[in-house]
Amino acid sequence: MRLKTAAKNQLVxxxxxETSGPLPLKTPWxxxxxxxxxxxxxxxxxxxxxxxxxxxxxxxxxxxxxxxMREVTLSTxxxxxxxxxxxxxxxxYIHFDAGWYGHEYDPLAxxxxxxxxxxxxxKGDLDLPEVIRYARSKGRKVMLYxxxxxxxxxxxxxxxxxxxxxxxxxxxxxxxxxSQYWTNWLHxxxxxxxxxxxxxxxxxxxxxxxxxxxxxxxxxxxxxLGNEGFPDATHNTMLPFTRYIAGAGDYTFCxxxxxxxxxKGKTTQAHQLAxxxxxxxxxxxxxxxxxxxxxxxxxxxxxxxxxxxxWDDTRLVDGMPGEFVTTARRKGTDWYLGSIxxxxxRSVLILLKFLPAGKQFMATLYEDDGRGGVKTSHKHxxxxxxxxxxxxxxxxxxxTLHAL
Numbered sequence: 001m002r003l004k005t006a007a008k009n010q011l012v013x014x015x016x017x018e019t020s021g022p023l024p025l026k027t028p029w030x031x032x033x034x035x036x037x038x039x040x041x042x043x044x045x046x047x048x049x050x051x052x053x054x055x056x057x058x059x060x061x062x063x064x065x066x067x068x069m070r071e072v073t074l075s076t077x078x079x080x081x082x083x084x085x086x087x088x089x090x091x092x093y094i095h096f097d098a099g100w101y102g103h104e105y106d107p108l109a110x111x112x113x114x115x116x117x118x119x120x121x122x123k124g125d126l127d128l129p130e131v132i133r134y135a136r137s138k139g140r141k142v143m144l145y146x147x148x149x150x151x152x153x154x155x156x157x158x159x160x161x162x163x164x165x166x167x168x169x170x171x172x173x174x175x176x177x178x179s180q181y182w183t184n185w186l187h188x189x190x191x192x193x194x195x196x197x198x199x200x201x202x203x204x205x206x207x208x209x210x211x212x213x214x215x216x217x218x219x220x221x222x223x224x225l226g227n228e229g230f231p232d233a234t235h236n237t238m239l240p241f242t243r244y245i246a247g248a249g250d251y252t253f254c255x256x257x258x259x260x261x262x263x264k265g266k267t268t269q270a271h272q273l274a275x276x277x278x279x280x281x282x283x284x285x286x287x288x289x290x291x292x293x294x295x296x297x298x299x300x301x302x303x304x305x306x307x308x309x310x311w312d313d314t315r316l317v318d319g320m321p322g323e324f325v326t327t328a329r330r331k332g333t334d335w336y337l338g339s340i341x342x343x344x345x346r347s348v349l350i351l352l353k354f355l356p357a358g359k360q361f362m363a364t365l366y367e368d369d370g371r372g373g374v375k376t377s378h379k380h381x382x383x384x385x386x387x388x389x390x391x392x393x394x395x396x397x398x399x400t401l402h403a404l
Contacts (some may be wrong), residue, residue: 141168210321
């Protein structure tokens with residue numbers, strides 16, 4: 001069941017195909033989440049997961065969240081360069097997207113065999129076993145994309161094979177969603193992936209329902225047009241209060257867009273830096289369109305280097321849908337903060353009263369420099385400090401708060 005707009009300020013249910021089940025019939029849970037301020041919706045979205053049964057997996061030690069970088073050349077040399085970049089930038093996974101086993105919409109494409117789509121790499125020089133070996137030797141993991149056509153045809157063959165290859169995760173592509181049949185199929189696929197210790201990221205129109213509590217190898221899903229679609233800053237300020245209330249979302253973050261996709265970007269670099277704090281996902285895909293050689297100035301995105309992807313606490317400090325949002329998240333004793341505005345410039349007051357009283361922190365601020373780059377500054381702060389973020393149009397600020 002989904003919701004659709006019937007009239008102004010009115011939602012009605014919409015069924016996706018027929019449903020059936022044994023008697024007595026048990027319907028899924030329904031939730032209306034309310035709060036006194038918009039931020040309370042975000043801070044209490046764990047309700048969705050907690051309405052689902054607890055984990056059915058006895059051993060979850062192999063399930064590792066982390067940052068991910070896509071390898072765009074589909075070549076052995078390009079992949080090894082991504083591995084080396086991942087080591088330098090503390091990125092946990094490298095990901096091979098569509099094209100590594102042929103054209104993803106070829107109904108005969110065989111996802112058990114490396115056969116690079118000539119449109120992606122005419123040379124076809126991808127030695128995937130060697131790349132997996134090299135990545136593992138450097139402490140990095142490998143994820144593979146598989147389109148639904150191959151998944152539906154080869155599911156029971158692919159997962160044990162990928163486990164033997166040393167693959168750590170799989171991204172489902174363009175899956176069928178909405179109906180009872182396809183929801184059940186996806187859930188069964190996630191369960192089978194767990195049998196072979198594969199983490200899962202479901203892309204395209206699948207939306208979270210809290211199933212990842214029951215099978216936590218489902219680390220993330222898309223269910224939103226990702227950043228590769230280059231939405232504007234106003235759109236980005238709406239998502240924390242809408243899509244991300246439902247659960248984790250893979251937003252495929254870009255950076256330095258003017259270099260990797262000239263003329264496409266609609267937000268500043270500091271805006272981009274802040275988004276992985278504001279948008280929760282245990283798997284965070286960074287530098288979506290980029291290659292390592294396109295990022296020589298690593299100081300500009302140093303904020304991402306040590307950024308966690310799972311958290312101990314979350315506070316939506318301030319915000320209003322469609323206008324601005326400031327989110328703070330804690331890992332251990334350190335806090336990470338992201339603040340973005342819509343297409344309008346604004347000054348945002350950031351009250352640090354969520355910090356423990358009597359403790360000092362070193363704040364490192366990453367903000368737009370007015371020339372298309374990022375400038376960095378440092379200051380000592382406490383719970384009584386109020387920072388002022390002077391955000392440029394479509395801009396943002398990212399802050400680390402390191403406990404002293």
